[in-house]
Amino acid sequence: MSRYYIIICIYFLVAGIIQxxxxxxxxxxxxxxxxxAVAAFIAxxxxxxxxxxxxxxVISFLASLKTTAVAxxxxxxxxLVIALFPKFNFxxxxxxxxxxxxxSVNLFLSIIRYKGRFGFRFMMNHVGIIMIITALSLGSADxxxxxxxxxxxxxxxxxxxxxxxxxxxxxEISLARFEASFYEDGTPSSYSARISAxxxxxxxxxxxxxxKSWKEDIYISGYEPYPDGxxxxxxxxxxxxxxxxxxxxxxxAIGSVMMIFGxxxxxxxx
Amino acid sequence: MSWDSFHFYAITSILLSTAxxxxxxxxxxxxxxxxxxxxxxxxxxxxxxxxxxxxxGRPPLKTMGETRLWYSFFVLVTGYAVYTRWNFRWILLLTxxxxxxxxxxxxxxxxxxxxxxxxxxxxFWFIPHVTIYMVAYGILAxxxxxxxxxxxRNDMQYLESTDTLVYIGTAMLFLGLTTGAIWAxxxxxxxxxxxxxxxxxxxxCSGYLLYIxxxxxxxxxxxxxxxxxxxxxxxxxxxxxxxxxIPASENSMHMYNISK
Numbered sequence: 325m326s327r328y329y330i331i332i333c334i335y336f337l338v339a340g341i342i343q344x345x346x347x348x349x350x351x352x353x354x355x356x357x358x359x360x361a362v363a364a365f366i367a368x369x370x371x372x373x374x375x376x377x378x379x380x381x382v383i384s385f386l387a388s389l390k391t392t393a394v395a396x397x398x399x400x401x402x403x404l405v406i407a408l409f410p411k412f413n414f415x416x417x418x419x420x421x422x423x424x425x426x427x428s429v430n431l432f433l434s435i436i437r438y439k440g441r442f443g444f445r446f447m448m449n450h451v452g453i454i455m456i457i458t459a460l461s462l463g464s465a466d467x468x469x470x471x472x473x474x475x476x477x478x479x480x481x482x483x484x485x486x487x488x489x490x491x492x493x494x495x496e497i498s499l500a501r502f503e504a505s506f507y508e509d510g511t512p513s514s515y516s517a518r519i520s521a522x523x524x525x526x527x528x529x530x531x532x533x534x535x536k537s538w539k540e541d542i543y544i545s546g547y548e549p550y551p552d553g554x555x556x557x558x559x560x561x562x563x564x565x566x567x568x569x570x571x572x573x574x575x576x577a578i579g580s581v582m583m584i585f586g587x588x589x590x591x592x593x594x
Numbered sequence: 595m596s597w598d599s600f601h602f603y604a605i606t607s608i609l610l611s612t613a614x615x616x617x618x619x620x621x622x623x624x625x626x627x628x629x630x631x632x633x634x635x636x637x638x639x640x641x642x643x644x645x646x647x648x649x650x651g652r653p654p655l656k657t658m659g660e661t662r663l664w665y666s667f668f669v670l671v672t673g674y675a676v677y678t679r680w681n682f683r684w685i686l687l688l689t690x691x692x693x694x695x696x697x698x699x700x701x702x703x704x705x706x707x708x709x710x711x712x713x714x715x716x717x718f719w720f721i722p723h724v725t726i727y728m729v730a731y732g733i734l735a736x737x738x739x740x741x742x743x744x745x746x747r748n749d750m751q752y753l754e755s756t757d758t759l760v761y762i763g764t765a766m767l768f769l770g771l772t773t774g775a776i777w778a779x780x781x782x783x784x785x786x787x788x789x790x791x792x793x794x795x796x797x798x799c800s801g802y803l804l805y806i807x808x809x810x811x812x813x814x815x816x817x818x819x820x821x822x823x824x825x826x827x828x829x830x831x832x833x834x835x836x837x838x839x840i841p842a843s844e845n846s847m848h849m850y851n852i853s854k
């Protein structure tokens with residue numbers, strides 16, 4: 325086996341040892357600006373390494389399809405662990421994040437070294453996916469989801485995180501009106517909530533959240549009938565990396581459309 | 595139009611498609627009648643789907659039975675497209691059989707639902723997300739059939755065709771994933787939550803991506819490539835419906851059947 329494959333094996337072995345010693349990663353320490361600094365550092369480091377040692381066997385291997393052929397199945401194996409054993413919280417493991425790092429290194433180097441004839445399509449696909457991976461993985465440290473429980477006519481300034489810990493909001497939310505309609509069999513056909521917060525009013529519906537700010541969206545997530553009336557559940561999602569993720573998906577989609585119309589590469593023929 | 599008349603449409607479509615498929619085997623030179631019969635079989639399925647859509651007042655994309663309709667339809671369409679492009683005599687028969695299996699399952703076990711559409715499915719993204727995936731499944735089903743043929747015949751001549759089908763099918767998987775991610779942000783608050791179906795979609799895409807990149811690296815071991823397509827297609831089945839039978843997926847948000 326090539327010594328570079330052995331290096332990759334050692335890389336994941338080290339990740340496994342770290343995993344055993346420290347358990348899953350604590351995302352809290354990766355919150356902004358640490359995550360942005362890490363992303364910038366890795367990008368600059370790879371850029372310099374490629375510029376200075378681009379012809380070296382190590383850099384060439386890391387940028388090559390050989391690394392891709394290892395990184396993809398390892399990522400797939402990690403996804404299988406996530407799918408089959410969700411209680412492991414494998415997404416915050418060192419092993420899974422090591423696989424994401426390997427993919428990202430391979431992607432970044434292949435992007436800055438690409439000289440093929442499908443330049444624009446290649447860039448759309450690969451830049452899109454690296455934006456998605458970076459923003460979703462590193463940005464997850466800044467993602468916050470808070471639940472608000474509110475009755476019609478009520479004003480609250482308290483939300484609760486996933487552990488049920490109360491969290492005081494910077495503003496008050498008022499529920500002016502909650503409406504729900506049902507089919508004949510009792511299943512809900514639609515429900516909406518007219519809320520106000522920070523001096524503005526908005527009607528929330530399922531699939532129609534309120535983009536309260538560039539990083540904060542308010543959703544209507546459900547309701548529960550109580551003797552006093554209907555209790556409405558709202559969800560506040562704070563995701564500062566939202567637009568980078570969205571941009572990544574749009575760029576990726578452009579590359580996908582180009583793949584559909586362009587078909588396969590012409591280089592490989594049987 | 596309702597499921598009560600499905601038997602008539604399904605049997606008519608199966609008969610027309612089978613006639614075209616058999617003709618392509620016994621008289622491959624009669625291209626026009628073959629394509630006419632194949633298109634007629636597709637048109638009958640399309641007529642039922644359109645009629646059901648109108649009568650339901652919503653796209654028939656909510657239950658497993660309804661998605662099987664689209665799968666049968668798009669497998670026939672893709673088989674027709676592959677036949678027209680590559681002239682494989684046997685492709686029409688195999689895709690007809692595949693589409694017929696799902697039609698027969700629908701006839702034997704109809705999943706009939708009323709017009710209930712839960713609020714979570716009332717979104718612009720509903721149709722493109724599911725329809726794009728159905729097209730992708732149809733195209734990748736054809737690549738699966740070709741890969742099986744390549745393995746059975748130990749013949750690498752199908753690699754070029756599978757390359758094209760995998761590129762197009764994988765790109766459509768990506769588009770389906772993208773539309774799903776944007777819808778997820780709109781509905782659930784995050785683009786990607788490692789929901790079981792999302793996770794299996796990532797595994798499936800990885801399989802086909804591996805194929806694409808190995809082919810780009812110059813790999814010509816046809817059997818290995820065919821096996822990757824076969825395994826990826828099996829992973830696709832897990833993503834489509836198999837995940838529901840895994841206990842770890844019990845909390846998935848993607849369950850099709852909505853209880854009354």
